[in-house]
Amino acid sequence: MVSYHVCEYQDSDYKSVVDVFTKGAEEYIPSTFRHLLLLPQTLLLLLGVPLALVLVSGSWLLAVVCIFFLLPFLWFLAGQPWKNYVSKCLHTDMADITKSYLSDRGSGFWVAESGGQVVGTVGALPVKEPPSGRKQLQLFHLAVSSQHRGQGIAKALVRTVLQFARDQGYTDVVLETSTMQIGAVTLYLGMGFQKTGQRFPSVLWSLVGLRFVQLHYSFPSA
Structure with missing residues (x-):
């Protein structure tokens, strides 16, 4: 098994992070086409x-x-939701990852490296308006390059976010992922997340018949 380690994002990782994230999202276009x-x-x-x-x-x-x-x-039509999603992220929170994720102690962005290359990513930001009495962290952009899957990297990245949330005093970790990302949903459920709902994030997603699944992880002490 190829060795890897998880570390905090650095500006020099940006190009590799965008590559892993973009390819990870766009690889769902063929399966979305078949679903459509x-x-x-x-x-x-x-x-x-x-x-x-x-x-x-x-x-x-x-x-x-x-x-x-x-x-x-x-x-x-099958490709537009994914391309629009990537474009939106690259023009908002991922335009400047350091500014978006590393300027506050309550947020973070991590990469998994193997052989000196970035092979996985994950980010986390505090939920701006959590339910009363809760302090929630939202997980974003979990992605692992196709050549490095099946090695536990995605699970290690999620565990990094969970440990960070626990250390920072968060009561819950929440996230959304599409129904097309079956492997991701299975991973989250296997790690203790619970489904809390589904929604169509836009008209384009409804046209291709894909919902976003909302998942929730509460710490036992919360």
Whole structure:
């Protein structure tokens, strides 16, 4: 097994962190496309529009051409939520990771390194308006490069956030992840997180039929 260690983010890690984060998000585009194809409304679109063209024009060739236009459009639609998510993050909290995550004792950003390279990332920020009597930390941007999965790196990064939260006196750690990220959901549940709800974060996510799962970890002493 390849050795790795988790350490606090440094500005020199920025390019590698963005690379791991971006590739990690965009790798879900093919599976989102397959998921989109199986939605009832998509099947109705792929069957109904070509059939309507046949009934109107009498041309099966036109129907086939229509399908060839619809498939690239659906691929584009499947990719937009992920691309928009990456773009939003790179223009907000990840535009300056040091400023966003390391300027306050109550937040943090960590990387996992192996062989001198960044292979994993995770960040955490305090929840601005937690429930009354709670002090909550939100976990962000858990990602591990595809070549280094299955080695316990993601679990080590989550444990880093949990230990940080415990040391800083937080009562809970919360996060959101998409229903497409099955491995991540399984990891969190296996580490003691509980599902608390689901939501569509935007119209684009609802169009591709993907929700964000909300998860919650409470410390026993809280």
